[in-house]
Amino acid sequence: MQTVRVALGERAYPVHIGAGLLGRADLVLPQLARKQIAVVTDTNVAPLYLERFTGPLRDAGVDVVSVVLPEGEAHKRWDSVERVLDTLLERRCGRDTTLAALGGGVVGDLTGFAASVYQRGVPYIQVPTTLLAQVDSSVGGKTAINHPRGKNMIGAFHQPALVLADMDTLASLPMRELRGGLAEVIKHGFIRDADFVGWLEAYVDDLLARDRDALAHAVARSVEIKSAIVARDEREQGERALLNFGHTFGHALETGLGYGEWLHGEAVAAGMAMAAELSRRLGILSGADCERVRALLARAGLPVDAPALPAQRLLELMSVDKKAKDGRLRFILLERIGAAVLRADVPQAAIEETLAAAVPQRTLST
Amino acid sequence: MQTVRVALGERAYPVHIGAGLLGRADLVLPQLARKQIAVVTDTNVAPLYLERFTGPLRDAGVDVVSVVLPEGEAHKRWDSVERVLDTLLERRCGRDTTLAALGGGVVGDLTGFAASVYQRGVPYIQVPTTLLAQVDSSVGGKTAINHPRGKNMIGAFHQPALVLADMDTLASLPMRELRGGLAEVIKHGFIRDADFVGWLEAYVDDLLARDRDALAHAVARSVEIKSAIVARDEREQGERALLNFGHTFGHALETGLGYGEWLHGEAVAAGMAMAAELSRRLGILSGADCERVRALLARAGLPVDAPALPAQRLLELMSVDKKAKDGRLRFILLERIGAAVLRADVPQAAIEETLAAAVPQRTLST
Numbered sequence: 082m083q084t085v086r087v088a089l090g091e092r093a094y095p096v097h098i099g100a101g102l103l104g105r106a107d108l109v110l111p112q113l114a115r116k117q118i119a120v121v122t123d124t125n126v127a128p129l130y131l132e133r134f135t136g137p138l139r140d141a142g143v144d145v146v147s148v149v150l151p152e153g154e155a156h157k158r159w160d161s162v163e164r165v166l167d168t169l170l171e172r173r174c175g176r177d178t179t180l181a182a183l184g185g186g187v188v189g190d191l192t193g194f195a196a197s198v199y200q201r202g203v204p205y206i207q208v209p210t211t212l213l214a215q216v217d218s219s220v221g222g223k224t225a226i227n228h229p230r231g232k233n234m235i236g237a238f239h240q241p242a243l244v245l246a247d248m249d250t251l252a253s254l255p256m257r258e259l260r261g262g263l264a265e266v267i268k269h270g271f272i273r274d275a276d277f278v279g280w281l282e283a284y285v286d287d288l289l290a291r292d293r294d295a296l297a298h299a300v301a302r303s304v305e306i307k308s309a310i311v312a313r314d315e316r317e318q319g320e321r322a323l324l325n326f327g328h329t330f331g332h333a334l335e336t337g338l339g340y341g342e343w344l345h346g347e348a349v350a351a352g353m354a355m356a357a358e359l360s361r362r363l364g365i366l367s368g369a370d371c372e373r374v375r376a377l378l379a380r381a382g383l384p385v386d387a388p389a390l391p392a393q394r395l396l397e398l399m400s401v402d403k404k405a406k407d408g409r410l411r412f413i414l415l416e417r418i419g420a421a422v423l424r425a426d427v428p429q430a431a432i433e434e435t436l437a438a439a440v441p442q443r444t445l446s447t
Numbered sequence: 448m449q450t451v452r453v454a455l456g457e458r459a460y461p462v463h464i465g466a467g468l469l470g471r472a473d474l475v476l477p478q479l480a481r482k483q484i485a486v487v488t489d490t491n492v493a494p495l496y497l498e499r500f501t502g503p504l505r506d507a508g509v510d511v512v513s514v515v516l517p518e519g520e521a522h523k524r525w526d527s528v529e530r531v532l533d534t535l536l537e538r539r540c541g542r543d544t545t546l547a548a549l550g551g552g553v554v555g556d557l558t559g560f561a562a563s564v565y566q567r568g569v570p571y572i573q574v575p576t577t578l579l580a581q582v583d584s585s586v587g588g589k590t591a592i593n594h595p596r597g598k599n600m601i602g603a604f605h606q607p608a609l610v611l612a613d614m615d616t617l618a619s620l621p622m623r624e625l626r627g628g629l630a631e632v633i634k635h636g637f638i639r640d641a642d643f644v645g646w647l648e649a650y651v652d653d654l655l656a657r658d659r660d661a662l663a664h665a666v667a668r669s670v671e672i673k674s675a676i677v678a679r680d681e682r683e684q685g686e687r688a689l690l691n692f693g694h695t696f697g698h699a700l701e702t703g704l705g706y707g708e709w710l711h712g713e714a715v716a717a718g719m720a721m722a723a724e725l726s727r728r729l730g731i732l733s734g735a736d737c738e739r740v741r742a743l744l745a746r747a748g749l750p751v752d753a754p755a756l757p758a759q760r761l762l763e764l765m766s767v768d769k770k771a772k773d774g775r776l777r778f779i780l781l782e783r784i785g786a787a788v789l790r791a792d793v794p795q796a797a798i799e800e801t802l803a804a805a806v807p808q809r810t811l812s813t
Contacts, residue, residue: 159525170596173767198564201589201602202682223567230536236567237603401539 083301087220087308089315092240096220096308098301100293102247103130103208106137112206112242114177119146121165121192122183123156126210129253134183134208146172150188154345157187157227159235165195179242180205185258186218186345190233193224197239206243210250212262212296213346216269216303219244221311221324231401232332238316246300248293256289256382261346263288263381264327266299268353269306271374272326275419277302278377285380323421326413327353330387330439333398337390350383351439359427359435360414370418392436399432449667453586453674455681458606462586462674464667466659468613469496469574472503478572478608480543485512487531487558488549489522492576495619500549500574512538516554520711523553523593525601531561545608546571551624552584552711556599559590563605572609576616578628578662579712582635582669585610587677587690597767598698604682612666614659622655622748627712629654629747630693632665634719635672637740638692641785643668644743651746689787692779693719696753696805699764703756716749717805725793725801726780736784758802765798 082099097108109118118138122131127149135145148168150161169178180203182192189207196205207219225236251259263285270278280298281288287295307324314321331352335343343351357374360366375385387395399410410432411425448465463474475484484504488497493515501511514534516527535544546569548558555573562571573585591602617625629651636644646664647654653661673690680687697718701709709717723740726732741751753761765776776798777791 159529163525166594166601167596170594170600170767194564198560198601198603200600201591201604225567228532228536230533234536234566235532235564237564238567401536 083297085301085304085308087240088312089222089240092222094240094242094244096244096246096304098215098246098248098297098304100248102245103133103249104137105245106141106143108243108245109138109181109206110141110143112204113143113179114204115175116142117144117146117174117178118181119148119165119169119172119174119178120181120183121148121150121188121195123150123152123185123188125152126184126188130183130210130250134181146174150191154187154227157191159226161191162195162198162226165192166199169195169199174199174203176200176203178203181208182206183208183210184214185209185211186214189214189218190223190225190236193222193239193241194226194236197224197237202239204242205239206245207241208245208247210247211254211258212251212300213258213265215246215300216262217265217307219246220304220307221321222315232336246304248297248300251291251296257344258346259289259291260382261344263299264346264350264353264378264383266303267377267381268324268326268349269303271353271415271418272323272413272421273306273310273419274302275417277306278373278418282377282380285377289381319423322411322423323413326415326421327356329399329410329412330355330395333395334387334390336398337394338388343384343388347384350378350381351385351387354378354385355387355435355439356412357415358438359412359431360416362431362435363414363427365422366415366417370415373418374415387436387439390440392433392440395436395440396432449663451667451670451674453606454678455588455606458588460606460608460610462610462612462670464581464612464614464663464670466614468611469499469615470503471611472507472509474609474611475504475547475572476507476509478570479509479545480570481541482508483510483512483540483544484547485514485531485535485538485540485544486547486549487514487516487554487561489516489518489551489554491518492550492554496549496576496616500547512540516557520553520593523557525592527557528561528564528592531558532565535565540565540569542566542569544569547574548572549574549576550580551575551577552580555580555584556589556591556602559588559605559607560592560602563590563603568605570608571605572611573607574611574613576613577620578617578625578666579631581612581666582628583631583673585612586670586673587687588681598702612670614663614666617657617662623710624712625655625657626748627710629665630712630716630719630744630749632669633743633747634690634692634715635669637719637781637784638689638779638787639672639676639785640668641783643672644739644784648743648746651743655747685789688777688789689779692781692787693722695765695776695778696721696761699761700753700756702764703760704754709750709754713750716744716747717751717753720744720751721753721801721805722778723781724804725778725797726782728797728801729780729793731788732781732783736781739784740781753802753805756806758799758806761802761806762798
């Protein structure tokens with residue numbers, strides 16, 4: 082087991098990474114202010130892992146409350162939060178009850194948000210069971226639900242007390258979701274660590290073959306990169322925005338297609354390819370590096386072109402994104418592999434050209 | 448104009464108290480990161496004060512978005528938050544848009560909560576138009592909405608950037624609401640300041656006659672007492688709990704009667720009389736001081752006995768209150784006028800006797 086510590090002063094917490102962690106009640110027990118835990122999971126994950134996680138806790142005398150939500154991004158909405166809150170109140174959970182998110186990013190974001198608003202905030206732990214959640218949403222304390230007008234528009238900053246990233250849960254992950262998680266792993270390399278990108282280029286096939294050691298290294302390095310950035314900028318005033326590389330385009334693609342059509346990681350992958358292309362058009366990234374971005378994503382089996390959506394619609398969606406500031410679009414661009422930069426001065430023409438180049442022609446002619 | 452500064456480090460903010468403040472755009476403008484403000488108010492307050500507040504801002508070039516919610520505690524729920532969020536998204540409000548709560552405690556709590564969750568948190572200002580909101584809910588950063596199973600069960604800590612308490616708005620306040628606000632004013636004296644209780648005993652008739660200077664003094668002293676406590680304990684780990692004097696009983700009364708039957712201040716008044724009686728029964732408050740508590744509340748025209756509700760039902764409601772910790776009820780009791788103390792070791796029998804003494808006999812026999 083490796084442990085990465087997220088350094089956030091009095092809100093610091095450990096991320097444990099390894100095999101067999103789901104059953105490690107000994108890691109969870111010291112976190113509980115009271116011997117009660119409310120586990121939120123979904124219909125996909127519950128049959129696989131709920132008992133493995135809660136059994137040892139129950140054996141240790143913990144009162145386990147569980148809420149099984151319907152699976153999928155479409156349920157990352159207030160109704161589901163309300164179901165969690167209803168159960169907490171029904172079971173007389175107090176301010177000293179700990180919540181646990183057992184599942185992917187949807188469960189994690191939603192449970193974290195429920196924990197942040199229940200009685201004005203209760204502690205929670207993250208037990209991410211997808212690669213995406215392990216490397217991304219379980220670190221950093223961003224919690225949220227979706228609004229019909231935009232993804233993650235309702236939320237809070239609320240740090241977990243503990244994260245357990247169990248490599249065993251990746252064995253059951255559908256291949257498409259594994260690739261989606263790799264998109265965020267690769268992103269961490271692109272924005273901050275050229276050596277890690279080199280390692281990924283060498284080991285991408287091992288990762289896709291689910292080599293456990295390779296996966297553990299990829300998760301640990303991702304968590305280190307992300308947590309170092311978050312530690313310096315918890316509330317996303319500056320540097321943390323770099324983690325949004327690929328997300329300005331990516332969120333627009335996700336929303337434009339309708340939630341759930343593309344995986345988050347797939348949208349981010351296409352978004353990164355577009356952001357690299359935009360960087361190249363602006364003359365700040367070399368053509369060779371832009372090609373390296375596309376090549377690694379393609380080797381991971383991720384999309385590097387936008388789906389068939391009108392460019393005008395994507396532009397509109399980007400302008401309501403919460404990363405827009407004072408009406409101006411902000412982009413994370415690459416200066417080279419391993420070095421990202423925030424730019425709010427991108428000319429509209431360059432954005433439109435990038436969209437035109439990325440979106441298949443048949444759409445533009447409709 | 449008097450200004451009380453709430454000392455909360457980087458979240459410190461001023462509370463301005465005086466006449467004619469609604470029209471003082473000059474106090475608001477420096478707070479706006481972007482010249483856009485979203486004003487949330489209700490159907491009662493909008494016709495009286497919305498234009499008085501927004502006109503000068505509009506004249507100063509500020510883009511004013513307004514949301515008028517239906518009036519009343521029954522609307523302090525998620526639906527209303529959603530209406531606010533829908534409007535913010537529709538009008539393309541960003542992370543740098545400031546929200547303003549123009550109204551009583553319901554509008555203030557709800558708007559503060561909406562501000563805390565919109566895009567993971569945007570700034571907001573409080574413009575409380577009731578005495579209760581001026582002395583209580585607008586100071587301290589507690590925001591919340593209700594859940595059918597309990598009041599204020601969903602919320603967040605989110606400090607405002609500024610509070611404008613305009614004495615002019617108290618002229619239009621129904622008498623019953625003025626009395627309700629006085630309950631919280633009196634509470635601040637009971638828990639912390641015997642001299643202020645003496646002043647209130649001398650000036651309660653002036654306050655009821657809406658003498659503007661008396662009101663301004665009562666608001667300022669209340670805000671000072673409350674903000675000093677909040678500054679020392681922002682997240683309610685300890686001392687801040689003293690502000691809940693009268694609230695363990697009071698919330699149960701409010702919930703038991705159904706929201707809106709009694710005003711919050713009325714329930715808190717009866718709750719304070721009951722907490723004083725419990726303190727007397729436990730031998731920590733003198734009979735004379737207990738009588739002084741009842742007498743001042745009665746002179747303010749506030750209830751000092753519980754409504755006709757089964758004692759068993761009140762006990763149940765108290766046990767789901769979020770002030771219960773690890774299953775134990777916690778009470779704020781008085782040691783003397785001006786000195787409150789938190790106790791988690793109150794014998795069940797004393798609680799039951801207090802309820803039996805406070806609730807009219809006809810109920811107990813049903």
